[in-house]
Amino acid sequence: MGLLVDGKWLDQWYDTKANQGKFVRSQSEFRNWVYPESQFDENNPQHFPAEAGRYHLYVSLACPWAHRTLIFSKLKQLEDIISVSCVHPDMLENGWEFKHDSDFTDPQFSIDDPLHHFDFAHQLYTQAKSDYSGRVTVPILWDKQRNTIVSNESADIIRIFNRAFNEITGNHLDFYPAEKAKDIDQINDRIYNTVNNGVYKCGFATTQSAYEEALTPLFDTLDFIEHRLETNPYLLGEEQTEADWRLFTTLIRFDAVYFGHFKCNLKRILDYPNLNAYLKRLHDVPHIDETINLQHIKRHYYYSHKTINPTQVVPIGPSTLFR
Numbered sequence: 214m215g216l217l218v219d220g221k222w223l224d225q226w227y228d229t230k231a232n233q234g235k236f237v238r239s240q241s242e243f244r245n246w247v248y249p250e251s252q253f254d255e256n257n258p259q260h261f262p263a264e265a266g267r268y269h270l271y272v273s274l275a276c277p278w279a280h281r282t283l284i285f286s287k288l289k290q291l292e293d294i295i296s297v298s299c300v301h302p303d304m305l306e307n308g309w310e311f312k313h314d315s316d317f318t319d320p321q322f323s324i325d326d327p328l329h330h331f332d333f334a335h336q337l338y339t340q341a342k343s344d345y346s347g348r349v350t351v352p353i354l355w356d357k358q359r360n361t362i363v364s365n366e367s368a369d370i371i372r373i374f375n376r377a378f379n380e381i382t383g384n385h386l387d388f389y390p391a392e393k394a395k396d397i398d399q400i401n402d403r404i405y406n407t408v409n410n411g412v413y414k415c416g417f418a419t420t421q422s423a424y425e426e427a428l429t430p431l432f433d434t435l436d437f438i439e440h441r442l443e444t445n446p447y448l449l450g451e452e453q454t455e456a457d458w459r460l461f462t463t464l465i466r467f468d469a470v471y472f473g474h475f476k477c478n479l480k481r482i483l484d485y486p487n488l489n490a491y492l493k494r495l496h497d498v499p500h501i502d503e504t505i506n507l508q509h510i511k512r513h514y515y516y517s518h519k520t521i522n523p524t525q526v527v528p529i530g531p532s533t534l535f536r
């Protein structure tokens with residue numbers, strides 16, 4: 214675990230001292246956008262054109278933020294036009310690595326940097342910006358032509374995937390329709406702060422009060438969603454939206470990791486009948502199971518976070534995620 218300072222790698226754990234023991238997530242740095250031909254402005258350096266074969270997506274199969282982008286790659290049938298590879302689940306002194314390891318092969322995604330054959334993800338960041346300072350995170354959407362990072366923000370990447378390549382793929386499914394945009398943004402905001410990032414605030418808290426301050430709103434939101442799902446199959450009614458998929462990647466990790474490792478243990482998702490059925494409903498959408506690698510997920514958290522789990526022992530359970 215570390216970060217880049219002026220392009221140099223430093224091995225250092227999250228610093229919570231300045232924030233009374235609270236974990237504060239830093240902002241993503243690369244926020245460019247891919248546009249379809251009709252909206253692309255070649256004079257704007259933040260614009261990248263939608264083209265088949267031009268982009269590569271680097272993910273971690275363990276990471277809930279990267280998982281969103283993999284899901285959108287499946288839902289929007291982008292697999293043939295955007296290549297994907299993943300990092301090794303262990304994130305230790307060198308951060309994310311492309312270390313080949315036959316114990317962690319995935320049937321779909323190889324651990325590899327097929328473009329540069331770099332050993333570490335931080336080399337991608339310094340390739341894109343030689344004096345980059347900040348965290349080295351996944352997902353990373355890479356442009357093979359300009360040899361740089363388009364975006365390292367999953368919330369943006371899934372919106373790019375939702376629209377930019379429609380004319381190329383012919384897939385016009387819309388998970389962020391204009392008429393629901395305001396409601397999606399509103400529920401995303403609550404779920405991001407209290408659930409997606411809320412589990413990290415619990416797990417990375419280094420004081421009792423910072424932990425408790427995060428735990429209460431996390432379970433308030435889960436209770437709120439449980440109630441909402443009594444009458445709706447999805448968060449915003451009858452149709453799946455982006456908001457459901459953003460929540461899904463946290464829920465699928467909850468009982469296996471966040472409940473124990475991050476101390477989010479008031480209840481399991483298995484204890485909420487509606488949330489559990491909802492999780493199964495989303496899990497059963499065609500091709501979604503191909504994006505879930507519980508081995509990478511459990512290994513990453515329990516083995517990489519030595520400050521939380523110094524023995525690095527990875528638990529065997531849970532025996533089931535669904536009723």
Ligand SMILES: N[C@@H](CCC(=O)N[C@@H](CS)C(=O)NCC(=O)O)C(=O)O
Pocket residue numbers: 214215240241273275276277278279348349350351352365366367368
């Ligand atoms: N805002 C980013 C956050 C991504 C993120 O934090 N990814 C984690 C993996 S789960 C990471 O790479 N962490 C490395 C670090 O913080 O050093 C996004 O949503 O894309």
